[in-house]
Amino acid sequence: MSEFLKIIDLTARAEEKELLHQVSLEIQEGETHVLLGPNGAGKSTLGYTIMGSPEYEVTGGKIYFQGDDITEEGADKRAKRGIFLSFQNPIEIPGITVSNFLRTALEQLTGERIKLFDFKKRLKNVMDTLQMDQSYADRDLNVGFSGGEKKKAEILQLLMLNPRLAILDETDSGLDVDAVKTVSKGIEEFQKKQGGSLLIITHNAKILEALKVDKTHVLVDGRIVAEGGPELVEDVGQNGFEKYLDKESY
Amino acid sequence: MERIKINHLPGQTWNRLGMNDIEIEKYSFEKNLEGKIREEKEELPGQGIAYCDKDKQGGLQRGTESSFDREEKSDCGSALGDAFVELLEETHMAQVVSLVAEAGEQKTYRMEFGKTEGAACGKFDLLAKQNCEMTVFQYFDDRTAAEQTKDARSGIRNRIRAEKGAYIKLVQVFLGGEREEILNDIGAVLEENAELEVDQIFLGGKKTVSGVLAQLRGRKSSFTSNIAYDIGQDERLDLNLIAKHIGKKTEAQMDVKGVLREGAHKLLRATVDFIPGCSGSVGKENEEVLLMDEEVVNQTVPLILCGEEDVEGAHGASIGRINEEYLFYLKSRGIPEKQIYEMLANARIETVLGKIDDGETRERVMAALVEG
Ligand SMILES: Nc1ncnc2c1ncn2[C@@H]1O[C@H](COP(=O)(O)OP(=O)(O)O)[C@@H](O)[C@H]1O
Ligand SMILES: [Mg+2]
Numbered sequence: 345m346s347e348f349l350k351i352i353d354l355t356a357r358a359e360e361k362e363l364l365h366q367v368s369l370e371i372q373e374g375e376t377h378v379l380l381g382p383n384g385a386g387k388s389t390l391g392y393t394i395m396g397s398p399e400y401e402v403t404g405g406k407i408y409f410q411g412d413d414i415t416e417e418g419a420d421k422r423a424k425r426g427i428f429l430s431f432q433n434p435i436e437i438p439g440i441t442v443s444n445f446l447r448t449a450l451e452q453l454t455g456e457r458i459k460l461f462d463f464k465k466r467l468k469n470v471m472d473t474l475q476m477d478q479s480y481a482d483r484d485l486n487v488g489f490s491g492g493e494k495k496k497a498e499i500l501q502l503l504m505l506n507p508r509l510a511i512l513d514e515t516d517s518g519l520d521v522d523a524v525k526t527v528s529k530g531i532e533e534f535q536k537k538q539g540g541s542l543l544i545i546t547h548n549a550k551i552l553e554a555l556k557v558d559k560t561h562v563l564v565d566g567r568i569v570a571e572g573g574p575e576l577v578e579d580v581g582q583n584g585f586e587k588y589l590d591k592e593s594y
Numbered sequence: 595m596e597r598i599k600i601n602h603l604p605g606q607t608w609n610r611l612g613m614n615d616i617e618i619e620k621y622s623f624e625k626n627l628e629g630k631i632r633e634e635k636e637e638l639p640g641q642g643i644a645y646c647d648k649d650k651q652g653g654l655q656r657g658t659e660s661s662f663d664r665e666e667k668s669d670c671g672s673a674l675g676d677a678f679v680e681l682l683e684e685t686h687m688a689q690v691v692s693l694v695a696e697a698g699e700q701k702t703y704r705m706e707f708g709k710t711e712g713a714a715c716g717k718f719d720l721l722a723k724q725n726c727e728m729t730v731f732q733y734f735d736d737r738t739a740a741e742q743t744k745d746a747r748s749g750i751r752n753r754i755r756a757e758k759g760a761y762i763k764l765v766q767v768f769l770g771g772e773r774e775e776i777l778n779d780i781g782a783v784l785e786e787n788a789e790l791e792v793d794q795i796f797l798g799g800k801k802t803v804s805g806v807l808a809q810l811r812g813r814k815s816s817f818t819s820n821i822a823y824d825i826g827q828d829e830r831l832d833l834n835l836i837a838k839h840i841g842k843k844t845e846a847q848m849d850v851k852g853v854l855r856e857g858a859h860k861l862l863r864a865t866v867d868f869i870p871g872c873s874g875s876v877g878k879e880n881e882e883v884l885l886m887d888e889e890v891v892n893q894t895v896p897l898i899l900c901g902e903e904d905v906e907g908a909h910g911a912s913i914g915r916i917n918e919e920y921l922f923y924l925k926s927r928g929i930p931e932k933q934i935y936e937m938l939a940n941a942r943i944e945t946v947l948g949k950i951d952d953g954e955t956r957e958r959v960m961a962a963l964v965e966g
Pocket of ligand 2: 387389
């Protein structure tokens with residue numbers, strides 16, 4: 345098996361400002377990586393760029409997925425390859441119910457029609473896992489959802505769409521203790537049962553407790569400044585980003 | 595060419611940006627709108643639905659005689675206004691199709707209008723007697739028209755009377771094509787506990803001027819309206835919805851959902867008129883528009899006229915735009931751009947189809963949506 349996700353010297357900008365500088369990162373299939381960094385470091389920018397957001401222009405470097413160069417590909421094509429981004433701020437979609445949206449997305453991803461009965465059954469199961477009330481299936485996606493409900497709805501999409509690689513952008517921020525537990529369970533299910541690979545952006549070690557972390561990356565000012573194993577999460581948790589910031593100013 | 599103003603906003607003081615009414619060319623109707631009518635009978639349970647075409651059998655009254663007397667006719671009122679009513683009345687050849695549901699009966703009628711040339715009119719008198727249930731479907735489908743409908747103009751008027759406890763549902767589907775202009779007028783009077791539901795779908799259509807006037811005269815009478823539209827380049831839709839609360843504890847709920855594509859022009863007047871004495875009444879209007887492009891004209895005049903204190907009136911509106919962020923979110927779930935636009939547009943129509951809850955209507959509309 346060749347490499348899974350490979351990012352080489354990725355440089356990206358928005359509105360004339362360079363936000364990512366020669367970022368390189370590699371994830372093998374089935375691995376779970378953690379991306380840490382202070383506010384404004386460019387973590388979301390990296391997630392968006394891997395997903396193919398038109399907001400960011402790639403001015404250098406390449407993104408490969410399962411051996412193919414996807415640097416210039418549209419987001420829908422990347423999704424079809426199995427890349428998924430859980431948004432830090434999910435968008436409200438009036439007029440489209442959660443249920444209809446998921447069914448349309450699934451049909452687009454698989455290219456097959458899906459039987460309503462099978463779909464409903466699966467949706468119910470996943471919603472139960474996430475302790476979401478069934479009534480949410482018939483509500484417009486994210487419309488009037490609280491911050492926590494939006495995050496749960498992202499994980500619902502993750503589990504229903506079953507991608508190969510999921511980038512989770514602060515999916516645990518703004519959740520209460522119980523919700524963090526439920527969401528972690530969902531992520532664990534994705535990792536263990538569905539065999540998915542993960543790039544988790546977080547400020548909170550709690551969500552990582554039940555997960556086996558393979559590698560950690562620290563991003564500061566659009567640069568990867570440190571890499572290590574799961575112990576790096578603990579280190580940053582205790583000491584913050586200070587030493588990396590210092591390094592910058594020398 | 596002489597011009598007339600129709601589809602007026604009630605309440606004379608408003609005069610801004612020419613949104614009070616719409617000006618059209620004055621012309622005479624030369625003929626009756628041709629179409630088919632069938633009554634749908636529910637037979638024994640489990641045996642399905644049998645259709646009988648009564649068009650030629652005289653089962654339906656079609657002639658110059660209405661089931662309404664003179665007074666009742668004018669009493670129904672008009673949303674498009676006097677100038678339009680005069681146009682119709684001037685046409686001596688205009689026939690009336692009268693549909694009646696007797697007390698306690700359940701009746702469903704389907705009418706289908708395809709081919710049109712020149713200026714044709716259709717007049718329909720719907721009489722729902724006490725405690726009956728009457729459902730009328732009217733399909734105006736330019737797509738099934740065998741002949742070119744270029745330069746065709748149609749004037750349609752439904753006069754509705756709902757007696758005590760009657761329930762009447764009028765579903766109108768307009769699938770636009772080459773037809774130049776449609777003027778569609780509904781005027782209704784409701785007695786005590788009567789219910790009127792008007793559901794309309796407008797897909798395309800060069801110029802459509804449509805109005806509903808519901809006079810909630812009887813105590814606890816109610817009016818609901820579910821309207822969806824999807825219009826684009828050089829298409830114009832002018833809507834005028836008026837709920838006139840006269841009786842006590844009357845209710846009105848008007849929901850309009852629509853999609854405006856590049857070059858479309860929509861104007862919605864939605865009026866809740868609380869007449870003195872209508873205490874305990876509730877009137878609500880809600881609009882949801884999706885703007886698919888920047889180049890659209892989207893106008894709305896919500897109006898709540900309060901001649902009574904003990905009432906509840908509400909107006910809600912939301913305008914959705916498809917921006918980059920929104921597109922990216924949906925694309926990141928594997929849905930290509932073209933599908934996203936269609937999904938969002940169709941969702942509006944779907945909601946109203948859900949309310950109409952009828953297989954044949956759904957099939958017709960979905961076929962038109964698929965054709966694009
Ligand atoms: N579209 C944009 N245009 C201009 N600047 C942007 C844009 N998106 C993000 N930025 C800037 O890039 C930096 C990194 O942002 P972001 O990736 O959101 O950081 P993080 O997720 O690590 O907190 C910030 O300084 C932010 O203001
Ligand atoms: Mg961020």
